[in-house]
Amino acid sequence: MSAPRSAPTIAQIAREVGVSVPTVSKVLNGRSDVAPATRARVEEALDRHSYRRRRPGIPPTGAGLIDLVFHRLGSTWSLEIIRGVEDTAAAGRTSVILSELGGQHRPPRTWLETTLARPPLGVLLVASQLTEAQQRRLTSRSVPFVVIDTDGEPPPDVPTVGSDNWNGGLAATRHLVELGHRRVAAISGPSDMLCSRARIDGYRSALESAGIAVDPSLVDSGNFYVEAGYAAARRLLDRANRPTAIFAGSDMQAIGALRAAQDIGLRVPDDVSVVGYDDLPLAQWTVPALTTVRQPLAEMGATATRMVLELAAGSTPAVTRVNLATELVVRESTAPPPPT
Numbered sequence: 648m649s650a651p652r653s654a655p656t657i658a659q660i661a662r663e664v665g666v667s668v669p670t671v672s673k674v675l676n677g678r679s680d681v682a683p684a685t686r687a688r689v690e691e692a693l694d695r696h697s698y699r700r701r702r703p704g705i706p707p708t709g710a711g712l713i714d715l716v717f718h719r720l721g722s723t724w725s726l727e728i729i730r731g732v733e734d735t736a737a738a739g740r741t742s743v744i745l746s747e748l749g750g751q752h753r754p755p756r757t758w759l760e761t762t763l764a765r766p767p768l769g770v771l772l773v774a775s776q777l778t779e780a781q782q783r784r785l786t787s788r789s790v791p792f793v794v795i796d797t798d799g800e801p802p803p804d805v806p807t808v809g810s811d812n813w814n815g816g817l818a819a820t821r822h823l824v825e826l827g828h829r830r831v832a833a834i835s836g837p838s839d840m841l842c843s844r845a846r847i848d849g850y851r852s853a854l855e856s857a858g859i860a861v862d863p864s865l866v867d868s869g870n871f872y873v874e875a876g877y878a879a880a881r882r883l884l885d886r887a888n889r890p891t892a893i894f895a896g897s898d899m900q901a902i903g904a905l906r907a908a909q910d911i912g913l914r915v916p917d918d919v920s921v922v923g924y925d926d927l928p929l930a931q932w933t934v935p936a937l938t939t940v941r942q943p944l945a946e947m948g949a950t951a952t953r954m955v956l957e958l959a960a961g962s963t964p965a966v967t968r969v970n971l972a973t974e975l976v977v978r979e980s981t982a983p984p985p986p987t
Contacts, residue, residue, distance in 0.1 A: 713742070714771070768956070881907045885911065891918075925940070
């Protein structure tokens with residue numbers, strides 16, 4: 648029987664790739680001062696030889712930080728997730744640093760280099776994902792990552808935390824149908840986000856199960872923000888045969904819809920009903936108070952934080968795909984449709 652093949656050394660990797668030993672060492676340590684093409688060649692050789700990288704020692708309790716990465720900041724929705732992350736991190740005496748991607752769903756190379764220069768205990772990505780190359784870079788430095796409210800279907804080995812968006816859309820629309828509405832419009836979020844598509848799928852399923860044909864002209868789009876909700880609601884409500892109810896894909900869009908109805912002289916809920924999504928703290932303070940779907944945003948942030956801290960400590964979470972329940976909260980913005 649032949650002797651087991653010994654693991655390659657850094658020097659052997661360097662000779663094979665045709666670079667210096669310090670260059671291989673920089674790649675192993677996640678340094679940014681290596682040309683991308685050179686880094687790719689070194690990473691390929693390390694992977695091919697199954698080079699075992701040393702896992703850095705786990706910092707003591709209270710040391711290190713979590714990098715919380717949002718595709719976009721600026722709404723109460725973001726603040727609720729931040730609250731869940733910070734409360735859980737603080738309980739473990741760990742700090743949180745925020746990053747924002749300017750609306751993009753894939754972090755740029757500059758973010759990765761800055762992150763690896765720290766590096767953090769772990770990374771939480773909200774409505775964004777890493778490329779395969781970025782995943783390999785973080786994994787090579789033993790930096791775990793978890794995705795919150797993923798923008799698309801992640802690879803099976805990527806831990807995720809989300810909520811039941813399909814059921815939320817179903818519950819919101821079913822509530823309106825049970826009140827007697829038959830012309831129910833929807834204002835979706837961005838089409839490139841999985842949560843947005845799932846909510847609209849739930850909306851369609853509720854209509855179809857009630858025997859109501861889905862009218863594509865009653866489905867408008869937005870970006871989850873107030874201005875988009877206002878513009879979409881004006882387009883829907885300015886029609887001659889306007890809907891009697893609107894399911895807005897977020898509370899912020901619902902607030903825009905409330906204002907749009909007011910501006911054209913319609914009363915909510917007497918003339919048109921409005922349902923939001925998220926149950927942000929301000930939903931109970933709108934006039935009328937907003938019927939909405941409660942999404943456990945803070946709990947999503949807390950769950951993902953516990954998961955990434957477990958991974959950073961070398962443990963494997965019992966569950967790596969978490970889908971939290973949503974709940975319809977009925978307030979004052981919905982009622983039976985006006986008599987015809």
